Amino acid sequence: MSLRPSMPELDVKRRRHNFDEVALGYGAKQAIAEAKRCLQCRDAKAGCVQGCPTEINIPRFVKYVSEGDFDSAIEVIKERNALPAICGRVCPYENQCEKMCVLSKKGEALAIGRLERFVADHERKRGIKASKKAETSGKRVAVIGSGPAGLAAAADLAKLGHDVTIYEALHEVGGVLMYGIPEFRLPKDIVQAEVEYVKQLGVSIQTNVVIGKSLGVEKLLRQFDAVFIGTGAGLPRFLNIPGENLNGVYSSNEFLIRTNLMKAYKFPEYDTPLKVGKKVAVIGAGNVAIDSARVALRLGGEDVYIIYRRSEKEMPARLEEIERAREEGVRFKLLTDPVRIIGDEGGWVKQIECVKMELGDFDKSGRRTPIPIEGSEFTLDVDTVIVAIGQSPNPLISKMTKGLKTTEDGAIEVDENGMTSIDGVFAGGDITPGTATVIEAMSAGKRAARTIHEYISR
Numbered sequence: 243m244s245l246r247p248s249m250p251e252l253d254v255k256r257r258r259h260n261f262d263e264v265a266l267g268y269g270a271k272q273a274i275a276e277a278k279r280c281l282q283c284r285d286a287k288a289g290c291v292q293g294c295p296t297e298i299n300i301p302r303f304v305k306y307v308s309e310g311d312f313d314s315a316i317e318v319i320k321e322r323n324a325l326p327a328i329c330g331r332v333c334p335y336e337n338q339c340e341k342m343c344v345l346s347k348k349g350e351a352l353a354i355g356r357l358e359r360f361v362a363d364h365e366r367k368r369g370i371k372a373s374k375k376a377e378t379s380g381k382r383v384a385v386i387g388s389g390p391a392g393l394a395a396a397a398d399l400a401k402l403g404h405d406v407t408i409y410e411a412l413h414e415v416g417g418v419l420m421y422g423i424p425e426f427r428l429p430k431d432i433v434q435a436e437v438e439y440v441k442q443l444g445v446s447i448q449t450n451v452v453i454g455k456s457l458g459v460e461k462l463l464r465q466f467d468a469v470f471i472g473t474g475a476g477l478p479r480f481l482n483i484p485g486e487n488l489n490g491v492y493s494s495n496e497f498l499i500r501t502n503l504m505k506a507y508k509f510p511e512y513d514t515p516l517k518v519g520k521k522v523a524v525i526g527a528g529n530v531a532i533d534s535a536r537v538a539l540r541l542g543g544e545d546v547y548i549i550y551r552r553s554e555k556e557m558p559a560r561l562e563e564i565e566r567a568r569e570e571g572v573r574f575k576l577l578t579d580p581v582r583i584i585g586d587e588g589g590w591v592k593q594i595e596c597v598k599m600e601l602g603d604f605d606k607s608g609r610r611t612p613i614p615i616e617g618s619e620f621t622l623d624v625d626t627v628i629v630a631i632g633q634s635p636n637p638l639i640s641k642m643t644k645g646l647k648t649t650e651d652g653a654i655e656v657d658e659n660g661m662t663s664i665d666g667v668f669a670g671g672d673i674t675p676g677t678a679t680v681i682e683a684m685s686a687g688k689r690a691a692r693t694i695h696e697y698i699s700r
Contacts, residue, residue, distance in 0.1 A: 389417025
């Protein structure tokens with residue numbers, strides 16, 4: 243069984259000290275060779291298609307790649323996915339389309355994500371062309387939030403002929419794609435290029451507009467035929483342990499926003515200083531935690547630790563990102579849980595006290611429950627702590643919108659099609675119950691777009 247070509251990467255000694263993109267992407271020869279490994283399963287029944295949240299006709303686009311017809315390949319992808327260069331970089335395809343690939347039963351799955359990235363990058367270099375749109379419907383839809391859910395919903399609705407306006411609270415468009423994912427994993431010019439494509443479809447975008455204050459959902463409903471809420475989960479969660487208010491403790495939200503959106507890594511060219519010590523502890527083991535640890539290294543951290551209460555097997559971060567972090571020098575303190583952060587006389591972090599854990603029975607998440615080991619406490623010298631244990635929905639819109647039902651943690655309740663408790667108001671992505679990857683948020687936006695189209699076309 244032939245193996246897929248390895249992904250070219252920036253040398254680890256070089257990348258540890260800059261924010262250049264690490265994964266360099268396939269060239270044409272590599273892409274064609276990899277595409278030729280595809281067994282061309284029947285389109286509609288192919289496992290890879292069933293595993294793709296955006297339902298791309300993968301065998302068809304891969305066949306075009308194998309023939310060197312990259313223009314036709316991108317057309318097939320964009321029938322379903324408006325953000326292919328983004329998805330080709332950050333989508334966990336190893337757990338989705340590639341997991342369902344027949345080739346994976348006896349060897350390596352087809353590198354579907356890498357092929358999607360190659361095709362999207364090839365188009366971007368040649369100039370992105372807008373897809374065909376339906377005739378103007380005369381209907382108007384407001385989209386709140388310009389993250390992956392909002393962009394996906396807006397793109398699909400625009401292609402259906404509807405007049406779409408996105409309202410973004412920040413000064414840059416892209417949501418978590420701009421402020422949450424570091425430049426070395428998702429370059430911001432990639433995000434901006436795909437946002438421009440959405441604009442080419444006819445979508446209007448207004449930035450610096452905070453919905454829920456001067457402009458509310460009720461007012462939008464008087465101006466638009468439907469409203470989609472895709473504001474994500476921007477409220478950080480904390481450990482609730484002693485010392486969490488010390489200087490040198492960051493939420494991952496603040497740490498990554500300062501780095502990615504406000505360009506702290508380019509200080510003093512950009513006026514956003516970010517103090518990172520030599521010894522850094524990152525609490526958590528998801529993609530956000532791994533991103534935070536790798537950013538801390540690049541900003542001057544010498545000893546950077548991931549502290550996680552379970553084992554590596556349970557870590558939710560992507561395996562390739564864990565491996566890259568380890569290559570770059572991130573150290574992993576597993577089966578370890580922080581119990582307090584210790585400060586010096588000036589109120590700055592100087593140590594973190596932890597306890598060793600062991601795994602017990604399986605919990606509701608399907609993972610084994612971590613249990614503290616009595617008498618195993620120890621301290622670790624650190625001067626910076628980054629808390630990356632998840633986020634909650636921002637409550638602004640839900641609190642300011644009468645009749646909008648939410649869960650106990652503030653997520654907006656929706657039915658299977660994304661309809662909320664208010665007629666004409668839909669929601670998707672991290673603002674709704676459960677956590678969502680970029681591609682899952684896009685899928686939610688696309689489902690809602692279909693329902694909105696049916697709703698306003700009645």
